[in-house]
Each structure stands twice: as C-alpha cells, then as structure tokens.
Amino acid sequence: MSTAAPPVASDERLVAIGLGKRLLTRPDIGAFLGAIAVFLGFSYFARDVNWFGDPAIWASWSDQAAQYGIVAVPVALLMIGGEFDLSAGVMIGSSGLLLGYLATHADMNIWPAMVIVLLFGLTIGFLNGITVVKTRLPSFIVTLATFFILQGVNAALTLKLTGQTAIQDIDTAGGFDSARRWLASEITQYDFKVKVLWWVGLTIVGAWLLSKARFGNWIYSAGGDPVAARNIGVPVARTKVMLFMMTSGVASLMGIIEALELRSMQSKEGIGLEFIFIICAVVGGCLLTGGYGSVIGTFFGAAMLGMVQLGIVFAQWDSNWTFTFQGVILFLAVMLNTLIRNRAQKAR
Amino acid sequence: MIVAGEIGNGAPHLLQVENISKYFGSVVALNDVSAHANAGEVTCILGDNGAGKSSFIKIVSGVHEQDEGRMLVDGEDVRFHSPRDARARGIATVYQDLAMCPLMSIWRNFFLGEEPTKWRGPFSRLDVALAKRTAREQMAQMGIDVRDPEQPVGTLSGGERQAVAIARAIYFGARVLILDEPTSALGVKQAAIVLRYILQARDRGIGVIFITHNPHHAFPVGDHFILLNRGRVIGDYEKGTVTRDELVRQMAGGAELEALTHELEGLTASE
Numbered sequence: 001m002s003t004a005a006p007p008v009a010s011d012e013r014l015v016a017i018g019l020g021k022r023l024l025t026r027p028d029i030g031a032f033l034g035a036i037a038v039f040l041g042f043s044y045f046a047r048d049v050n051w052f053g054d055p056a057i058w059a060s061w062s063d064q065a066a067q068y069g070i071v072a073v074p075v076a077l078l079m080i081g082g083e084f085d086l087s088a089g090v091m092i093g094s095s096g097l098l099l100g101y102l103a104t105h106a107d108m109n110i111w112p113a114m115v116i117v118l119l120f121g122l123t124i125g126f127l128n129g130i131t132v133v134k135t136r137l138p139s140f141i142v143t144l145a146t147f148f149i150l151q152g153v154n155a156a157l158t159l160k161l162t163g164q165t166a167i168q169d170i171d172t173a174g175g176f177d178s179a180r181r182w183l184a185s186e187i188t189q190y191d192f193k194v195k196v197l198w199w200v201g202l203t204i205v206g207a208w209l210l211s212k213a214r215f216g217n218w219i220y221s222a223g224g225d226p227v228a229a230r231n232i233g234v235p236v237a238r239t240k241v242m243l244f245m246m247t248s249g250v251a252s253l254m255g256i257i258e259a260l261e262l263r264s265m266q267s268k269e270g271i272g273l274e275f276i277f278i279i280c281a282v283v284g285g286c287l288l289t290g291g292y293g294s295v296i297g298t299f300f301g302a303a304m305l306g307m308v309q310l311g312i313v314f315a316q317w318d319s320n321w322t323f324t325f326q327g328v329i330l331f332l333a334v335m336l337n338t339l340i341r342n343r344a345q346k347a348r
Numbered sequence: 349m350i351v352a353g354e355i356g357n358g359a360p361h362l363l364q365v366e367n368i369s370k371y372f373g374s375v376v377a378l379n380d381v382s383a384h385a386n387a388g389e390v391t392c393i394l395g396d397n398g399a400g401k402s403s404f405i406k407i408v409s410g411v412h413e414q415d416e417g418r419m420l421v422d423g424e425d426v427r428f429h430s431p432r433d434a435r436a437r438g439i440a441t442v443y444q445d446l447a448m449c450p451l452m453s454i455w456r457n458f459f460l461g462e463e464p465t466k467w468r469g470p471f472s473r474l475d476v477a478l479a480k481r482t483a484r485e486q487m488a489q490m491g492i493d494v495r496d497p498e499q500p501v502g503t504l505s506g507g508e509r510q511a512v513a514i515a516r517a518i519y520f521g522a523r524v525l526i527l528d529e530p531t532s533a534l535g536v537k538q539a540a541i542v543l544r545y546i547l548q549a550r551d552r553g554i555g556v557i558f559i560t561h562n563p564h565h566a567f568p569v570g571d572h573f574i575l576l577n578r579g580r581v582i583g584d585y586e587k588g589t590v591t592r593d594e595l596v597r598q599m600a601g602g603a604e605l606e607a608l609t610h611e612l613e614g615l616t617a618s619e
C-alpha cells in the first residue's frame with residue numbers, strides 16, 4: 001500500500017462532452033426525436049384534420065399507443081435481460097377469453113375472475129421462463145411454441161365451449177362496471193382512455209426498476225453477459241424467470257383491459273402484436289443481443305407506432321401501408337442502435 | 349514432490365483442497381489435485397493451456413462442483429453449490445473473462461451482485477451516489493483515476509478492467525482472491541502493474557491464488573508454486589526451493605523441451 005492515491009477531483013483527461021454527443025449515447029433520445037418527426041410528418045399528411053390541436057385525435061392515437069406500450073414495457077425489460085417473448089401477443093387473447101369465459105359461462109364476478117386471469121398469466125410466464133432457463137434453448141423458439149400452442153387453444157376451445165369464435169356479453173357479469181371504470185373507461189369528454197394512464201404508470205415503474213433498483217442491475221447483466229453475471233453472484237435464472245412472468249402477467253392485464261373495453265373477445269385477438277411490442281422496444285434502443293435499452297425510449301416507440309397507425313387513417317391512405325411504415329421504422333431503429341452501441345463502447 | 353500439509357504452527361490453511369477430480373464427460377480435467385493457500389501469501393498455479401487451471405479455480409469458486417475430493421476453508425469442510433456460496437466464505441474470483449458486462453458502467457459493474465441499497469422493502473433502491481463514489485475511491489487506491497464512473501467498462505483498457513475486478517474483490521472483503529490468467533492478455537508494462545496489484549493484495553493479508561502459464565510472471569511474486577499438467581499436479585514448491593529456470597523447464601515439459609531444443613538446434617545448424 002505504498003502508492004499514494006491520486007486525488008479524486010476533476011481530471012484534465014475528463015473532456016467536457018458536448019450536449020449533442022451526450023444525447024447520442026442515450027438510447028431514448030433517438031426514439032423521442034423519431035416520435036416528434038412522425039408527429040410533424042402526419043401534421044402535414046393528415047392536414048385535412050386538426051392533427052396538431054384536436055384533443056380527440058390525440059385521444060385516439062394515444063389509445064392505440066397504449067395498446068402497444070403497456071405490454072412493450074416488460075417486453076423491453078425482457079429484451080434488455082437478453083430474451084424474447086413471442087407469446088406476449090397471443091396471451092392477450094388467451095387472457096381476455098379466459099376472463100370472458102369465467103364471467104359469462106362460469107358466472108363469476110369480474111374481480112375474482114381478473115385475479116384468476118392474472119395468475120394464469122404469471123403461470124404461463126413462469127413456464128416460459130423455467131423452460132428457457134432449464135433447457136437453455138433460445139427463448140425465441142420456446143415462446144414461439146407457446147405462441148402456437150395458445151393460438152390453437154384459443155380458437156379450438158372457444159369454439160368448443162361456446163359454439164362461436166368469440167365470447168360475447170362479458171358486461172353481464174357482476175362487478176363489470178366498477179372494473180371497467182378502473183381499467184377501460186374514458187376519462188375526459190374527448191374520450192382519453194384510462195388505459196393511457198396505465199401505460200404512463202407502467203413506463204414509470206419499468207424505468208424506475210431498470211435504473212434505480214437492484215433488479216435493474218441484474219436485468220442489464222443477465223442480458224449483457226449471463227455467464228459473467230452468474231459467476232459474480234447475480235441470480236440470473238431467477239431474474240429471467242421473473243422477467244418472463246412480468247411479460248405474461250402484463251399481457252394478461254392487457255387482455256383484461258381489452259375484454260372490459262370491447263365487452264367481448266375474439267379468439268384471434270392479440271395475434272401479431274408480439275412483433276409490434278418488439279419493434280417498440282427496438283425503437284427504444286433495446287439491442288437484440290440484450291444488455292442495453294431504455295423503457296422511456298420504448299414509450300416513445302409505442303407513441304410513434306400509435307401515431308403511424310392513426311395518422312395513416314387520417315391521411316386517408318390504404319391502411320396496409322401501416323406494415324410498411326412499421327418495417328421502415330424497425331430498420332431505421334436498428335441502424336441507429338448499432339451506431340449508439342458502438343459509440344457507447346468506444347465513447348468519447 | 350512435497351505433499352501439501354499444514355502450516356508450521358499446526359493452524360489450518362485458509363483454503364485447502366484434497367484429492368480433487370473433475371470430469372467433463374470423458375474428459376478428465378482434474379485428476380487427484382491437492383493444494384492449499386495461506387493468508388498473506390501468493391500461491392501460483394502454473395500450467396500450459398488445457399492443464400486444468402481454469403477448471404481448478406472454477407471448483408474453488410463454486411462455478412463447478414468437484415466429482416471427487418474435498419475442500420476445506422479454515423480447516424472446515426465446505427461444498428459450494430454456486431459462486432454465491434464461495435463468496436459467502438470470502439472467496440472472490442477474477443475470471444479470465446473478468447465477469448464484466450462491457451456495456452454497463454463502471455459503477456454498475458463494480459457493485460454487480462452486491463448492489464448497495466437504501467430504504468427497505470418495496471422502496472429499496474440503489475444508492476447510486478454511494479456506488480459511484482466508492483467505485484472511484486477504490487479505483488484510486490489501486491492507482492487508477494476513474495474519469496467518469498458512468499463510462500462503460502468496455503471502453504477501459506485491459507489493465508484498467510483488471511484493476512476494476514481486483515478492486516471490487518478486495519472491497520467486498522475477499523480473504524482468498526483468485527486471479528485467472530490476469531496478465532495473459534496484457535502488454536509488458538500493464539502486466540507489471542497487475543503484478544503490483546497482486547503484491548498489494550497480499551500485503552493486505554489476503555491469500556492470493558495467481559493462475560498463469562507464464563513462469564516469468566509467477567516467479568517474482570509467488571510464495572508457493574503448484575505446477576499442473578494434463579489435470580495432474582506435477583510439482584509443488586515453496587519459494588526458495590526452486591529456481592526460475594527450473595520452473596520454466598518444468599512448465600515446458602522438462603525433457604520434452606530439451607529434446608525439442610536439440611532438434612531445433614540441429615535444424616538451424618544444418619542450414
């Protein structure tokens with residue numbers, strides 16, 4: 001212990017980094033700027049309506065964005081933790097159908113039925129997670145299997161139990177109105193959805209978890225270098241299983257919200273959304289290899305996709321262009337992420 | 349060959365392994381290996397690539413479980429099922445791959461798995477300010493001035509990263525510090541700096557286990573040398589009972605090397 005510790009003060013090697021450059025190493029900034037660009041773009045293309053100032057238009061795209069953004073929060077955390085969940089979309093359908101079945105055919109009150117649905121979601125997430133952790137198979141494959149299994153179950157079981165391809169009249173259940181008020185009502189005269197508050201709230205919780213909680217450090221390391229993380233004492237397997245449970249659990253919440261909002265549930269509901277969630281997360285800076293990303297960025301990713309969806313309607317384009325837009329956004333986001341990642345690694 | 353026993357005064361070794369074997373399928377990675385480490389000493393484990401050095405320390409640090417043999421800490425039988433068990437016993441390891449996430453910041457890596465928190469229960473949160481300050485202070489003690497604790501570890505030099513890993517292990521109260529080939533990826537100057545960290549840790553009373561394939565790095569810092577070859581202990585020397593040249597010779601396979609040298613000399617002579 002002979003070396004004198006150099007002073008821990010300011011250092012001439014610490015060059016002041018320009019604001020612009022600092023922003024470029026933040027994964028959420030690109031998503032924010034992208035959302036602004038899309039917003040401004042449609043204020044031109046959808047100029048026949050008052051895209052800028054009409055609260056009803058804000059209400060409709062934010063409704064769509066919340067639809068994507070709620071589940072995108074845990075999907076982003078899961079991706080940062082190094083895994084995918086392709087069953088996150090179909091879980092919305094499974095959960096909504098289960099709620100509908102319990103409410104209409106099992107004559108349950110909606111509140112206990114909601115608890116059962118959430119437990120169902122957590123269980124599926126646990127099974128996904130434990131399978132991935134134990135078999136070490138890529139989660140892409142494991143959850144693709146879950147996706148297809150549930151897709152079949154949703155369609156076949158709904159038809160068998162109800163004789164139809166949907167479950168109707170969910171609003172006949174006891175407790176429906178109070179549950180709907182909390183989860184799926186409109187909160188202002190312009191029809192802003194309470195769902196939007198859930199989206200914002202979950203984003204805040206997710207961002208807090210990632211940056212301020214111990215669990216956040218574990219998520220980063222589980223995706224960044226799982227072997228290293230385990231060797232240093234991080235419970236990587238537990239972290240991953242919990243992330244899968246969060247993803248399926250929130251997808252179940254989304255299923256509940258949809259069932260309450262629509263008062264019925266189609267057996268095909270939710271299918272295809274799994275990729276939208278992943279696009280939101282990628283726009284939010286999440287790397288496909290894990291270890292990096294942002295929940296706030298994912299929020300703006302969902303906002304962007306919500307605007308695109310509604311913007312195309314208001315601009316009176318063929319709605320099939322939505323897919324093309326989503327593809328272009330995904331591509332640009334991946335390019336930008338690669339740039340940002342290289343900057344973060346090489347920095348200064 | 350000297351059989352590993354107890355220290356002079358009969359006190360148990362800080363860490364002792366007896367007759368450990370490890371198999372990976374049909375590969376015998378370790379065969380009946382015994383060794384020990386004492387506080388305030390540097391124990392060098394020398395061996396060529398594939399000798400079983402990494403397998404050995406992975407058992408000691410709880411990554412793998414041994415198939416045969418036993419392990420004692422302070423004379424007490426232990427069995428580790430995870431790296432957490434080993435850490436609870438004060439055994440900290442700096443792995444060859446350093447166990448760091450390159451995209452994570454210095455302070456997040458420094459506290460990985462041992463994050464400081466404030467408040468309890470559901471509001472428990474990282475004490476980020478404390479973590480950043482401590483990481484800087486500890487690195488300064490190793491003679492490295494961290495410019496910005498938010499800097500991703502991937503942007504540090506090899507020696508600096510090694511220092512983060514060693515500082516982290518020492519900070520978390522390591523009694524046994526295991527370093528797996530800490531100098532192998534470094535240039536001459538940086539390797540010398542890492543050797544100095546090893547002596548610093550030793551002077552703090554830590555039992556250092558230094559794994560290397562380079563006898564020139566081991567000789568100046570080691571108190572005790574164990575040579576591994578093909579999973580077996582082929583030599584076990586206290587400092588002063590072996591010369592540097594003897595270590596080099598043993599490492600290179602002794603007689604085999606001499607034969608090879610002759611052959612090479614023959615080749616160059618005939619040109």
Ligand SMILES: Nc1ncnc2c1ncn2[C@@H]1O[C@H](COP(=O)(O)OP(=O)(O)O)[C@@H](O)[C@H]1O
Pocket residue numbers: 372375376377395396397398399400401402403404
């Ligand atoms: N996880 C593993 N699975 C199978 N074989 C392994 C594994 N780890 C090490 N080995 C084998 O055990 C032997 C010793 O390897 P290792 O301990 O890494 O040697 P060293 O660190 O001395 O270079 C090698 O033959 C290696 O291929």
Ligand SMILES: [Mg+2]
Pocket residue numbers: 401402444529
């Ligand atoms: Mg090795």
